[in-house]
Amino acid sequence: MHIIPIASGKGGVGKSILAANLAIALAQNGKKTVVADLDLGGSNLHIILGMRNVAYGLGTFLTHSDVKFEQIVLQTEHENLRFVPGDAEIPGLANLSSAQKKMLIRRLTSLQADYLILDLGAGTSLNTLDFFLISRAGLIVSSPTPTSTVNAYLFLKNAMFRLMQNACKKKSPGDQYLQSLRKQSDTLQRVYVPQIIDNIARVDAESFANLEASLQRFQPRIVLNMLEDPKDADKAHRLRRSCRQYLNLDLEHLGVIYRDDLQDIALASALPIIRYKPQSIISQAVYRIADKLVELETEDEGPLAVDSIDETYEEADMEASADFDTKQSYVEELLHSGTLTTGDLIETIKNQQLEIRHLRKENMLYKSKLVKAIQQGYRT
Numbered sequence: 001m002h003i004i005p006i007a008s009g010k011g012g013v014g015k016s017i018l019a020a021n022l023a024i025a026l027a028q029n030g031k032k033t034v035v036a037d038l039d040l041g042g043s044n045l046h047i048i049l050g051m052r053n054v055a056y057g058l059g060t061f062l063t064h065s066d067v068k069f070e071q072i073v074l075q076t077e078h079e080n081l082r083f084v085p086g087d088a089e090i091p092g093l094a095n096l097s098s099a100q101k102k103m104l105i106r107r108l109t110s111l112q113a114d115y116l117i118l119d120l121g122a123g124t125s126l127n128t129l130d131f132f133l134i135s136r137a138g139l140i141v142s143s144p145t146p147t148s149t150v151n152a153y154l155f156l157k158n159a160m161f162r163l164m165q166n167a168c169k170k171k172s173p174g175d176q177y178l179q180s181l182r183k184q185s186d187t188l189q190r191v192y193v194p195q196i197i198d199n200i201a202r203v204d205a206e207s208f209a210n211l212e213a214s215l216q217r218f219q220p221r222i223v224l225n226m227l228e229d230p231k232d233a234d235k236a237h238r239l240r241r242s243c244r245q246y247l248n249l250d251l252e253h254l255g256v257i258y259r260d261d262l263q264d265i266a267l268a269s270a271l272p273i274i275r276y277k278p279q280s281i282i283s284q285a286v287y288r289i290a291d292k293l294v295e296l297e298t299e300d301e302g303p304l305a306v307d308s309i310d311e312t313y314e315e316a317d318m319e320a321s322a323d324f325d326t327k328q329s330y331v332e333e334l335l336h337s338g339t340l341t342t343g344d345l346i347e348t349i350k351n352q353q354l355e356i357r358h359l360r361k362e363n364m365l366y367k368s369k370l371v372k373a374i375q376q377g378y379r380t
Helices: 016-027 059-065 097-107 126-132 148-168 174-183 185-190 193-203 205-216 230-246 262-268 282-298 306-337 340-377
Strands: 002-007 033-038 081-084 115-121 141-142 221-227 253-259
Touching: 002 016, 002 126, 002 282, 016 033, 016 081, 016 115, 016 141, 016 282, 033 059, 059 097, 097 115, 097 205, 115 126, 126 148, 126 185, 141 230, 148 174, 148 193, 148 205, 148 230, 174 193, 174 205, 185 193, 193 205, 193 221, 221 306, 230 253, 230 306, 253 282, 253 306
Parallel strands: 002 115, 002 141, 033 081, 033 115, 141 221, 221 253
Antiparallel strands: none
16 A cells, blocks of 8 residues: 655645545546645545545544444545545544554554545645655655645654654663753744754664664655745745755655636535646646656655755746646637636736735745744854
């Protein structure tokens, strides 16, 4: 089974939409696929899949001893695709106990399938991080906005800390060192991960050996969603540089997806976009990502060479340019056919300008906070 956890540093970047449509694309490829809604505090994957009346979910299973796990593994209308719903209406479900989490991982990974896709909650809760880390190659979904890319970086930083924590046995020298860092919250924010790894190697050889083995198999991938322009693809390069410099971690690029208003129409129609409009730019991008995952099945479990990762970014840049040209041609076609009037186009441009102004303000606020943080760091 290939396990694909899908996470995001913040909400609203299209994580669940990608999870649902990617699962359908893999199922259409003949792969037996299970998609599970592990956004336990805000489950909505059933809506995206078009399944309105879901009687049982993970919450029911965890809170009712008479409900068996097999009862919540539902067959969908898509051949080869099964679905495990969540339960957002049950209070406290997002705060799983360690025993519940381990039991849930055991149940999910024992399912008979080629692919298990986990739609995780946004943010960096321990449960989300642990679900993400059961696979060597989880997906991080980000949009090009500054806050989204920063939060994607912070998610990966927290994942690295979780790997370090898991590698150090309780009360070992490595664990005591990490505990001392946690007590210094100001220091922890400015800490340099490669230096922490070096310090663990210095004080605790056994924990460092465990950590080194975990890091060698950790190969997260990024999907950049909601692009408006080919230049937006540069944000993935910046995120990669930050991860390499400050986390000693390299990100593989799995692909780009443009923003498309058809997604809103598909959602309102209770249909996944891949079913509503298979030829849309979003759908074709999802199919492309699914094809890449199938191609990666035969790859060695070891870390990718830098040259191989470089190629994934070059390919994503070419996809961003090609999809933009397709999108422009599509708009021109709608204008010529009369489906899209000049007034509609003007209104769209106005809305985009408003969004750009909002993003500029957001960017200025982010820069201001960054400058203050740097100045504070110099003072200390």
